[in-house]
Amino acid sequence: MENREIILEINHLTKVFQDEPDVNAEPILEDLNLKLHRKEFLSILGPSGCGKTTMLRCIAGFESYEGEILVGGVSTTKPGTDRIMVFQDFNQIFPWQTVEKNIQYPLKLQGIKDKDQLKAISDEYLRKVNLDGTQKKYPHQLSGGMKQRVAIAKALAQKPKIILMDEPFAALDAMTRNKLQAELLNISRQEDCTFIFITHNIQEAIVLGDRIIVMSKKGKIKIDKQNTLARPITPASPGYGDMWTLFHDAIEE
Secondary structure, X not given: OOOXXXXXXXXXXXXXXXXXXXXXXXXXXXXEEEEEEOOOEEEEEOOOOOOHHHHHHHHHOXXXXXXXXXXXXXXXXXXXXXXXXXXXXOOOOOOOOOHHHHHHHHHHHOOOOOHHHHHHHHHHHHHHOOOOOOOOOOHHHOOHHHHHHHHHHHHHHOOOOEEEEEOOOOOOOHHXXXXXXXXXXXXHHHOOOEEEEEOOOHHHHHHHOOEEEEEOOOOOEEEEEEOOOOOOOOOOOOOHHHHHHHHHHHHHO
């Protein structure tokens, strides 16, 4: 991992939500530092309110902040197609457009006009998320798991350097969630992309992450651990129980 390109570097990231100008607000993120390598899959755990989503929004360029965020060595403060966010809800999918048109829309904004090229790209990424054949369907015709697959395909088709995922499977039933975890893990191994994945589910973090961090209530990184368990990872995997307990205890403290 040390020889891989550093794709994301966060230096002294601090974020304060100042609702009242005369009140000294507590920072939700304080002097946070993080380096992430190309093609790494980072799982993020932590108690509610510890700044997980805020950190993702800062990386995405949706929030102002103090400190520095570098993507591919370049300082970034605004949204860009090198960083795509996948949310827990399905609001990023346009209900008035078909599945393929949803995927093609941001590509058109990037300047791709050729219809055959657009179709080839949308077909390719729908196959990757096991949605081949749904091109002409509308979102209301899809299940929750299928909608989230469309959101992932839409993100991947833009070929970002980093995909930011904020509890994308939290609203899904357990069986669908497990299936999407396996699919996402397979996709992450094929794509030249770095994944940052927020979850409250410790098992999900361990199954997916090459590396797992636990954030504290003070908006700092409490644990930063490489996942050395042999894949595929299940609760029966040697070392799984110790790792689960480590993260659980750190979150509960």
